[in-house]
Amino acid sequence: MANRTTSAERLDREAAAARLEAVAASLRADECTVRVDNKDITLRPTDAIEFQLDVVEKQAMFRGDRETVQIELDWRPE
Template identity: 40%
Template sequence: MADRTSADETLTRDELAAFFEHLGTEFAENGELDEQSVQIQVGNKTVQLNPPETVDLSVDVVERSPMLRGTRETIEIEVTWRPSRSD
């Protein structure tokens, strides 16, 4: 069974930077403290995840030209892993 939590938001550039900064801090600080859990705010819910020491990262950038219904740029960032076991 898969649980999915998702949220779509419109953010300012500063708010987006703060989101990524918080995400980076969660991964960095918990790694230093030997804690395995990372807490991520998704909409109005906090999700606790258990990443291992290494994760897989995929970045996809799409730049659409004006000929295809207007100019649009997209970045998709996906981070995946098999959860660490907390014993």
């Protein structure tokens, strides 16, 4: 069974960078705590982590251009 907790919000660039830095700092510890909305989720990352970075650049004549970056970290807790 998979439990999924998601959150979407609009942040300014500085706040988005701060959120990523908080995740990175937590990832360096033995336990990684990630804040999603009003919920703290504690994870147990292993030393080896699958890292995927996906960048999409869309050009649309009527809706305007759009750029998307997705970062995925994946591991099997021990």
